[in-house]
Every structure is written in structure tokens, then in C-alpha cells.
Amino acid sequence: MDSNHQSNYKLSKTEKKFLRKQVKARHTLLRHEGIETVSYATQILVVANGGLGNGVSRNQLFPVLEKFGQVDALLMPPNKPYSFVRYKTIEESKKAYVTLNGKEIVDDLGQKIILYFNFVEKAQWKELGLQALPPGLMVVEEIISSEDEKMLLESVNWTEDKDNQNFQKSLKHRRVKHFGYEFHYENNNVDKDKPLPGGLPDICDNILEKWLKEGFIRYKPDQLTVNQYEPGHGIPAHIDTHSAFEDEIVSLSLGSEIVMDFKHPDGVTVPVLLPRRSLLVMTGESRYLWTHGITPRKFDTVQASKNRKSGIITSDVGDLTLNKRGVRTSFTFRKVRQTPCHCSYPLVCDSQMKEPPPSFPESDKEASQLEQEYVHRVYEEIAGHFSSTRHTPWPHIVEFLKALPSGSLVADIGCGNGKYLGINKELYMIGCDRSQNLVDICRERQFQAFVCDALAVPIRSGACDACISIAVIHHFATAERRMAALQELVRLLRPGGKALIYVWAMEQEYKKKKSKYLRNRIGQVKNEEILDDASVQELLVEQMPDVGNQDSASSAPSISDSQNSRKVTNSKLPIHTNRTSFHSQDLLVPWHLKGNPSKDKPVEPFDPIGSHGPSPVFHRYYHVFCEGELEAACQTLSNVSILQSYYDQGNWCVILQKV
Template identity: 60%
Template structure:
């Protein structure tokens, strides 16, 4: 090789090293702002590993193998859902070697096909926020290895998914396959027809397990209904409560074939993630059966304890004992006893036997099965509704949220800000030193902005007619929860990011399923004589509501006769029990809004006047961590902060420099 070629190679290497250095500086700068992690230049025993976290698909075993390859690791801390980890080496010599050899190393996440690049920086000490471990819901038991491998094989073999007969009921739902034995659970009325048992009862192969449950005291009488659900990797079931009027207290559920994590949530916002190991038995009684929702988040990997512990397996926030577990095909056998009398439990707010029926919705829609369904649903139950209620809606929108105001006031003079889904434009004039422009799908709301001298135009949030890389900031306040599929919600976030300049930031607010969180209540839960303050923080005026009757074991909504889930109407001033719902809006005075402009639900709890028009808007309320998970799917962004603000989940994103 001649001298000129050698020089070219040297120059190229120098450029690559400088590029790597810039990335390291950027990562350090990001971590400095992200949850107060301070990096240092002098070598220590401790390093923070950017991109090497559970939040971006790196499991503990894989990262530990890489880190231990250069020296003895004392501690490895992986905070829940975060894209970084902390490592402590036995000596600073080892940490310096890791800093020199592993910076810029690429790592392929196991089973995900995703490649991440590790960036290491020194820190003075290792640490991360650790929340207290939540106790299991009262009445909940998880019994590991309740059936043997031989029993598991016999049970799975007894379910013939290929045969469709009249003796059992076989349904292929969107997110799983289902078979019913003994009695069919009917998704059109969230109940069972108690006078029409199926020809085939619970298969005899289940008898040894049920007799064992009877002997062990988990049940007092044998069940007479069985629902078998089969989940492929990535499938799940929304949060729900098994219908009170359909089944008695105790519910048993076997997990066969693979383990999973089931999320339990209390109406006050408390949540517990519980590992259900393969061949384990889940027992739900009392409060855990009647009051707490349970569901399985659709994903291919679960965050689980890395090391076995004694007692029930609840996922804790201990960063020294967390890893990722790939899901397999799981089949659940859920046994229940059909109820023959109305439920008289101690939880009337979620009991369909004790609650009044939900207000009817003519032609209640099904959950969308494709993008066309989603567009039609949103047109009828979002766009048309806002056109009808626009002026009433605007009359309730006066006071800006403090943290949104703070975000806008912190922007530099001359910045360009886009408010995507601006409504009546109440945020467009907050900071007089920036250039603000708004857009909204409702032409009536945009007209109100024009009457106020504000700059706004009609546009869908999925396709904003502004050039990309032009905005210093974007805000999306109470908009994305109106999109009815995960794909459309993701597209809305991507559109915000497209508008931003590199280094620009976006603030996103969506309704939270957890209306109480860390002792913080949304305003609708507080007593007040001020109607404005009585309205919840979620959409700056609406009443968060819950499903009535409560959701069932199959889906969190009603369903059509073919098993397709239907949306349910919710009632005011009670906790959410499902994520996809229709929220009623009552116009004042009993007459239609003649200006066809958007309005608000009644701010107080008074009965709806006779003849008052009622409109229903579609919402997808977000669970804890769901908004961050959605945003993490967008390339070239960093979540600067996330928080719960009186009934909303909120994030601030920054578009990264390229």
C-alpha cells in the first residue's frame, strides 16, 4: 500500500473518530438533561451505557456478556423502560478499558432484529429512581407449577382448534383465538345465556386439576364454564373486569405453553405487573376479581425479574433484577361458575347488577379492523361531533394548562410554533414573542380562531401542509387519543416530528386511564363549586367516565354478533375501566348548537335536560408508559421528559441532530 492510500485511510479513521466523539458528546448531553444524570470526564468505576437499556430492547444477559468481556462487573442496573443502564466495575482500570473498547460498539437486540450502538460515559456514582414494590391485589394468588408438563400436554392436546362444531363455540377474534365450553360467553351482551348450555361441558381432561383446586380450598364448587384463549407472540387483551352478573366470585386461570405478564390496575391508578409462569394457576377472588382490571399488553417482549425469588412473581422496579423475556404462544384455560342470581358484591360502582345501564348509542360502532374502518369511525365520532358542538366546546376553553403555558413561554423570541389540533386557539396567543400557527380538523373551530385574530387553518393532524424541519416547537394537546388505531396514533406523532427542526421539541398531552396517580387527582375527582375546576384535566373540560356495565373477560367493550368488539358508552365522574370508548357530550339548554361549533359536556353532575342532544366522541385512553412506548417507535427523537398532569399522560420529545 503506497503512502497516499495510507494517508487517506488515516484521514478516514480520524473523521470516524471525530464523528464518534460527537455522538458521545451528544449522548452525554442527552443524559445530562434526561432525569438529571450527570456525566463526568475523569475516569471512575461507574459508567452509564446509553442505548443499552430495557427500553430499547437490550436484555440484561446480553448486555452483561458484553460488559463482562472487558473486566469484572460488580453491579448492573437497568431501570424499567429506560434506554440506558448503569454498570460498576471492580476497578477504574476495567471501566476505562470498557470506555475505550465498547464506545460505538453495535449490539443486535436478541430476537428483535434491531441494532443499537452503545455509548459509554463516566459517572460519579450509579443510581436510578426505584419505586416501592406494589403488593398483589387482595384476593390474588399465583401458584407456580400447578400442573405437570404431562398434564399441560394433555390439556393443550384436548383443544382442537381445527374443528368447528356445534358442541363448542370457536371464535377467531382480532387478537386471539377463543373456544367456549359449558356456556358460550356472548360478546353482544357481555354475558352468558344461562338457559342455553352448550352440548359439551368442560372437557374431562380438566377434572384432575379442578379436583385439586377443590381440595386445596381455591374453590368451593366446581366451575361449569371454560374459556380457552390462545395468544400468539405480540397478542394481548385490553384491561377488563369479568362481568359481575355473568359469573360468581372465584375465577381460575391456567397459563400453558408460555409465560406472560398480566397487568392489574385499581381505579385509583395503582398498578401491579404480575408474571404468570408457564403451568401456573392464577386465582382471583374478592377485590382482585370484582374491582381491579386485568389485561395483557400486546408486545413480543415482557420486562420480568432476571432472578427467581420466593413467593408470587410480581414485576418490581428493582433495576438490579430486571431483564426482557420473549413471549411464546400461550394458551389460557379460564374456569368460572355461572351466576344464577344478581351480584351483590361490595363494589357497586363497577357492578352491572347494581349500576344503571349505560346510555344507548344508536348503531354503536365496532372497533376498527383496518385503516378504512378507523377513518370512518373518526369521521362520525370525532370530526362530525366537533362540528356540531363547536361553539359550546369553545365556551368551556378559557384557562390554559400551567405546564403547557410554561413550555410555550420558555421558547426563544422569534421561534415558530405549530399547534396541531388547536381547537379554539387558546394556546396560540400565550407567548407574544413567538410566531404561532394552528390547525384543526374542525372548520368551525378554525373559524373561531379567525374571529379572534389568530392564525389557523383546516388540516388533518396526519398530514399537515407545512414544510418539514421548519418548526422550533409543536404542541398536540388532547388530540392523539382521538385516533382509533395504534398505527394512526403513531403516524400522528411522526407528523409532529416531521415538522420539527433538528433540536426542536414537541409537547404531547393525552387522556390517562389512571385518573389518580401518585396521589395526584384529576380535577373531576375533586369537590368544587367552580364549574371550570370541576372539569377533568384530561381534555381540559371533559368528564372521564367508566364503562357500565363493566367490561368482560373477552373484551373491554360490547361486541357484534360475529364477535367483533363494539365500543361502550361511559358514565361521568367514575374511573375508566376500558381504553377504547365513547364519551357523551350534552349540549346545554336542550337545543342543537345552531352555529355547529364544538361544545363541552355538562360541567356539573346535574341530570341531562329532557330533549338535550347527546353526542358521542371516540377516545383511546392511554395507560401508564403507553405514550412513551409509542414515541419510542419514532426514529431520531429523544424523550426529554414524561409526566402525569392531573389526568393526562404527557411527554416532551426532541428531534435529534443528524
């Protein structure tokens, strides 16, 4: 073969780069979704990077695909960053494969996304079971006219009453006004003896009377909360306090439609579409037992059909698309309860529970104080012992760091004892942590590290080629502070830079497999990489004889059964039992301190003789993330594309890129 002919077979750098990314997309689909691609042409293509989960709508993708032939079906599974297209013929499919592979499209937020195509024998995804509306839930469409909607929206003057805090509050994620009674977010209740002057707005009287007459509501409300949501904002999942309000809670959606998520305690989630000018009525089980909330994101997954109705978002992947949110104002009407609640759900009823329900911080100041007590102070105390249990890097994190180009500047935000700072000698890595004692350990190991808060990292914007945040963001006590931590990571990245984020998962059993956190038992712990919490050393201690069950993971660590437990000043936060499933998203996780550690003298992780006396117990605050929660939060960030989202042994993980 002559040299000229041989040169025809050489690939350019651009082509090589594209092929690497196409192969990576193929491996990702197989590893995380079980989708097998094939090397020969078929009628069906899987479109990596082109799905509802990373901001590509049906309206954007379909016109691109149909230029190359008759599209029999475009299947877009909810919350997935891929889709399937089936062409009428293999020839049309091959033409699309050759022409569109590596094509760049722009999503509805103006971000550029590159599509990668591979052939598949069949389209496959996890089916969502057919769901019904939660019992007691009703959605009434077009409950008011567009003229009434306009009058109601104009009646709310957000510039008034700045000196009267009883009327209006500006929360970080939304603007709020109260009428009739003020709702106190610090205790999720109302002061029944202190009604606000003026009652409900006069404009509401005729509307409420009409709803009563037509049977949509049973009681005339005496409390109104008006919320205004900007696109991308939401409200955490919650149940309206039983003792505060009567059975019936109704909410009128104005200005824009929204998808509200209802979740049963057993984990079943039902997304419900609330069209503009519709009325949501919650009674019975849907009001008392199911949580309801709005995920913070700028797009909702909805039916593509123009005549879509309110209610459940179906699992018809041939008819799902993205709908851009607008400014939504909700009028939520309630009737204040004057007597204790006697509902049929005593386990979640504050009137019937012996202990008060958990109360979580609403203000930034309260959240900061909680973190100071149950995160910062604790890590200073346990730094030596914590470090002695943190030595084996996790494989996927190592893979991320080793794939970065030589010479990359990488920041480990919340670096702990620095176990990832020396993984790839070809990188310039710098770490930071809130704990002085952990940073001192990093420096003893000759790593570059400094003390700072993850919400205010003293590194120039756009300076980093990559960032990692491993088991950090779940320590922030409000959704706003968690979002601020994500935004800070993005600020540090240069355009094209990547961030890897790990947080603890609520789901310690995923796809019918228990995480190693739950399933490891005595004698089965092979190395520390499988666990990332206090149960590491507890599992090791269990193997030693005559230690006593105070330090055994089989006994529930609580204030009452451990005399050496540090005082828990906010006892309203539930205390987790180590090596069990999580039953609350916001909780305190015990750390059994072994020996008397200090930054100067690392402690042995287990002391069979007990020479240091009984183990003190510290409690760390965590917000464990539900499936999709981290991904949804990342999707609301500006100038960001989600490259990968996956589950790794009890953690939810996201790789994002600044665009």
C-alpha cells in the same frame, strides 16, 4: 499556536453530533428523572438508552460492559430507558466511558440502539414498595405435566366451527373459543338460558376432578373460554362481571409465561408472573375488586434468576431483565352464577348497583359509531369556540419543532386550528384533521391543511421527516384503533424520522404534584397553555359576575342538571366532572359551548351579558391513559425506538424514532 497544532483540537462533524446527543441525554436524565451527572470520573456510570424500558435486556448489556472491567453491579430499574453500572475501580469505569460511549448494540427485536454514558456519584431511581399478592389470589406452578399441556393445546382446533359463531370468535387482538356458555362481549355477560351443546371438552374432565380433589378449586366449572395471544397482544384491564360468574375464576397458562397486571381502585398495581403450565386462582377481593389485564408488548420485565418463581415481580433492580413473549394460550374456567351476586363490594357489583356498569365497544363498527357521535360531530359543532381557546403553544412541543433540521417535512395529524403549523418557519408543515370546520380555520390562516381520518392519512409512506399527534389518539374508542393510529404515524415517517405524541393522563396528580388542570383557580390562569380541555373557557367564565352556576366548573356537568345538554345516547359512559380527577379511563367530557359559533364567525370565549342565551353542552369521548400505557403501546410497534417518555401537565408524552 501553529495551524497544524490548532487543527488537532477541531472536532469532526460526527464527534460534534455525538457530543450534542450525549449532552441532550444528560439533560433529559436530569429534567425527567432527577439524575445528576458529574464531569469527573467515578465508579458508577448511567447508561442512557440502555434500559428495560427501551428493549435492552440484562443478557444483552452485561457482556458489553464486562469487557472493560469487573462489574460490581448492573442496576436496571423497571420500565426505564436507562440503567446504572458500577465497576470495581474508577480506572475500569473510565475505560468503559471512553470506549463504549456512542456504541451501537442490537436489541432482541433486531433494532439498533446507541448507548450514551455519563458519570454519576450514586445510582438513584424511584423505589417500588414491597407488594403482596392481592387478597384471594393464588398461583400454583406446574399444575399439569408437559404431556397434558401438549394434549390440551392440540385439542383446540382453530380451523373448525367457522360457521358456528357460538363456538369461536376472532377478535382483533386474540383468537377466542367458548365452551359451555358463550361469553357476549357486547354486554360482558352470558345467556344463562342458552348453554352451548357439548359442554366442556372431555379432555378437561380428569384435570378438573384432580384440582377439586386436591383442593385447588371449590366448584366444578361449566364455562370455558380459550384465548390465544400472539406476542405483543394483550387484553384490557377488567373485572369479570359479578352477576355472570361465581366467586372462583381460574386460568391455566399454556405455551408461554406472561406477566398479568392487577390494579386496585386506589391505584396500586401488582405485576404477577404466570409461568407456563401454572394455574391462576382468583377469589374474593382479587376477583371482585381488582382489575386484571395483560399489557400489549413483546417483552415482559421478569427476574433474571434462572430459578425465578411465580408471583410478584420484585423491585430488585439488580435482578431484573426482559423476557421475550411467545404464543400463549389460556384456558379460563368459570361457573355460571344462577342467582344475583351479594359480594362485599357493592360499589363495583352490577347486581347491587342502581345503574348498569359502563359498556364499551368491542367491535370496530361500534367504536366508529361512538367516535362519530362523541368526537367528530362534536368538533364540527364547537369548532369556532374551540379555536378561540387554542392559541398558546405548549413549550415542549415548540421545543420539538424548533429542534428539527431546516427544510424538514412535518405532518400534524389532528392539527385542530393549526396553532402548531406556523411555529417554525424553516419547516414545511402540513396539517390534517377530521373536522372540516377546523380545517377551514387553518386555511383562513394561510396554513396547508386537509380533511382526513387519522387512521388513513393520504400521504405517501416514508414521506415525513417528523410527525406530531397532539391530544388526538385518546379520542379512539378501542385499544386496537389507538394502536392503528400509532402505526399510521410510524408509516408516514422516513427511517430516522421522529414522532411526538401527547395524550391525556389518568394521573392528574403525579409525583405528589397536581396538574395545573386541577390546581388553577379563579385569578390564577395566566395563559391557555396550561390546559387542554373544556375547562379553559369555564375557568375564564368563573371570573365574570352573575353568570350563574350552570356554566361554573364547580357544578358537576351532567344530563340532569343542564337542560341545554345535548342528549347522551350512550348513557352507560360516565360523564366527567370538569376540573376533578378522572375516575374512569373511558368517559365523556363536557364542553360548555359559549354563544353561537360557526366557522365563519368566531365566538367570544365568554359572554358576560349572556346575549346568546344559556350554554348548550356537548360531550367528547376520551380514553385517558394510565402511566406506562402509551409507552407500552409504542414498544409493540415494529421498527421503532422510544427516545423519550415524559409527563407534561396532565399529559403522557412519547418521542419515538423510526429505525
